[in-house]
Amino acid sequence: MSKIIDGLYYSETHEYVKVEGEMGYVGITDYAQHELGNVVYVDMPEVGDEFEAGDEFGAVESVKAASDLNTPVGGTVEEVNEALEDEPGLINKDAFANWIIKLKLADAGELDGLMDAEAYRKFIGE
């Protein structure tokens, strides 16, 4: 049974958004890290890059798989989680504590189109 946190927003491609003020922290869900296995690399964008909702902003790699990262919401990259460069396995330890990018949200209204914890739990069939 995967960990799912209430109060976050979830996408069908298994990213989450944690909102704090006008900032959104985007990462992959516990379910996603479990499916992927040991993460060995996270490909991250540069600070200042701009994305629209649904855009690919990077990728996570395990030993024998790779998965694109799509941002559930649009915005400008304020920060990337540099700790993941040295220790990508942090995502396996705690996917929710170890977000990947911090975005300045372009349009908070986009959050309405995402799933809440309850809907995501149903979506992954748990």
Place this chain on the structure above:
Amino acid sequence: MAYKYFPHTQDDLDAMLGRCGMKSLDDLYQDIPDELVFKREYDLPDAMSEAEVRRYFNELGRKNVQLTCFAGGGYYDHYSPSVINHILDRSEFLTSYTPYQAEISQGTLQYIFEYQTMMAQLTGMEVSNASMYDGTTAAAEAMMMAVANAKKRNRVLVSETVSPIVRRVLHTYAKFHGVELDTIQEKDGVTSFDDLKNKLAEGNVAGVIVASPNFYGIVEDYTGWADACHEAKALLIMHCNASALGVLKTPGEWGADVAVGDGQSLGIPLSYGGPGVGFLCTSKKLIRKMPGRIVGQTTDAAGQRAFVLTLQAREQHIRREKATSNICSNQSLMALYVTVYLSLMGRKGLREVNEMGYSGAHYLAKRLVESGKFTLAYPDKPFLNEFAVKTDQDLDLLATVGALNDINIGIRIADDTLLICVTEQRTPDEIDQLVEVLTNPLSTKCDCDDDNSPQE
């Protein structure tokens, strides 16, 4: 119907078809619509016995002429020690495939790890793959790597002193891959630094490709190039002669980001141009942008050191159209060639090979200039073992006279310019004979009627 490559007896066929619930081999193709089945005889020769195959190639071989080789141009006639072919004939190496099952592929994995180390040492870079086909396509992969690394910039500059053989492959890949390929001008046989700076200033540059030694054999001075490229956020890619890296300043020392070239000069036979092995070496920072297979060190369940294909998630079989390249090959067997060669030669042997090429080439150049019939195309430029000369004589005629004397005089690179290469394989007698042919062609003894070539 017995045939040496098919073990099936009539008994076998009957029993095996029986298990499949079938009566004849035709039944195995019942799923193919009849109109698509090939029904006539192939227009091919009758089967040959092994002796006949040998005879066939012997006969065709007699239509080739074995020439003493003064040609280079990216393909070099170096000596290949006997040990190499005997190791390569170990069929555990020869008849295996890409080492997917690491537990029974440690031989391949370990020699690729050794190869990676040796190529990193030669180029002064941190990492290497063993997957490039040849020097031309390795350059094309490096070009695409630069564009992938730059994300939005898609312009790549290539020096006019890079071999035209390499440049025409770059041009083809660039056209299809959407790379804007531009040239940096040559001036007096070397690349113009001023032109580089001008073109970098125009912007949008992802990579810069230069050669060492360049197409004319000249060893260019790239002082300041890496800084200029990096200031423009472009990768500096250096196309090198692998053997020459034993003595020349390395791409790493020049500050280059990627070193590419062909390993053929490290003991691989000419074999009419292939197979060779391209090399592509880079920094750890760029390892994920590097195409091809990479071997890494790890441990097994018992804790002992072992080797395995690593960073595979970048590759085509997982990333599909998002992969860094479509390369699936490991040019393993040719990498083994290079690995055994470098194991035998070591630093000292490789240096001696270069010294002999240097000495022979400079002796030959001096003799040709002294004859008054040749001038160096770029008289004040340093070269290693290959150089360009100009002459008023008819180069086609010289080539013909050369061939009649069993000599390949070099490569005609312009109507009046000949590119000549000397390796450690060339004896003083052969060099003197070449001087005779080139300076005195009409009185050179033509021994074409003598039946003394070894294959006759």
Place this chain on the structure above:
Amino acid sequence: MNNQYYSKLIFELSREGRQGYSLPPNEFVNFKIEDLPRQLLRQEGPKLPEVDELTVVRHYTNMSNNNFGVDTGFYPLGSCTMKYNPKINEDMAVHPDFVGLHPFQPAGTVDGALEVYYNLQHSLAELSGMSEFTLNPYAGAHGELTGLMVMRTYHESRGETQRRKVIVPDSAHGTNPASAAVCGLEVVTVKSLADGTVDVDDLRPLLDDTVAGMMMTNPNTLGIFERKIATIAAMVHEAGGLMYYDGANLNPLLGRCRPGDLGFDIMHINLHKTFSTPHGGGGPGSGPVGVRAGLERFLPNPRVVKVSDDETDGFMVQHGDDSLGYVSGHLGNFGVIMRAYAYILSLGRENVKQVGPLATLNANYVKESLKDVFELPIEGVCKHEFVFDGLKDKSTGVTTLDVAKRLLDYGFHAPTIYFPLLFHEAMMIEPTENESRETLDAFIEVLRTIAREARENPDMVKTAPHNTPVRRLDDTKAALEQIVTYNFEA
């Protein structure tokens, strides 16, 4: 048999002052490399091994003992066609009259080499139903890329530059979409039906005037012949696209069917699969590209053409203006070309017809002999290979990976595993025409034994292999630590 000392890394066997080479004396020592400007020379020599000749020989001989090849035993690696690599081919590849030829020798001194090249071009054309071939591409993936370049050049010659989409089945090998991307084409995926063949209804709406063509293998990656191939080809042609044949699975068709007759316009052949040249641990390969009549002029330069007069045939190297350009330094991997032609001559027109049927028989025999213990997702006749979806009994927790590793203990190479992605526990088995009934029976028996072990002693299977030179490896550690060269300081 393995000696621990000699199997160390070559760098660990190095002792200063030893050497493994001999060179003639330098007769022109007064010309010194030190005369080059100092800033052009490397400051420190490369750290290469210093070892005597016997140490080199023992080192690599010991390492070869840690390897498994076709000559070692049965190698049923699906989609790779690990057939026997005849020894006469190896002898011809290093024939002294060919091996020393420089690619830029004067015309008239390489006629024998050009004749071999030309004859192989034409044999491949006859065997595949194409009009002309180039042998320049260095590998299968390189052939794919070259073939797609032909496709784009053709459309551009007709002014149809908007045709930039390539349709690829979802079951295709990852190289197909990767090659398309390198060629600047956009990949569109078409779905497969439950039996693994292309869904024609899903294909129909994808076809319009932006389509450059479609890439297919036939039989497909599941070893199933695409019965609707004629319909598919007609639909793609109707839309103005070209059909590309990925020759990875050509072997079962040899003697029975030609891609050109199935409606394909462009194709590549892997000489290291269908035409018996050795895989060499992953290369060198060779990926000749063939085209149907009308597309010849777009093939890459240089080309070898026949120039005949009344008495003799001659051959020359030509550079055409309509060509897509250059994809190789010269005329491809000539040494591999020599091997493939030796193979075709050995087989001759009679025996080549048996290749496909015997390979197909061997695959069906193994499939029918094991389908009671392994899950067979697609029933019916297969071609040269087939896919099991793991053990039938899923209760043991033994995975396809475990079965593959246990096979190594018994002296067999594993099948291709976890490909194609259509099945979770895929194991793809391809026995070639060279394998005897006794070999196949032994393999079948071992797989049945492993199925029994999975029930009776699953832990032993899950911790396999036990008898190999090394045990299961830590892939994650390799990816994280990225030790990719020897550390001389350690």
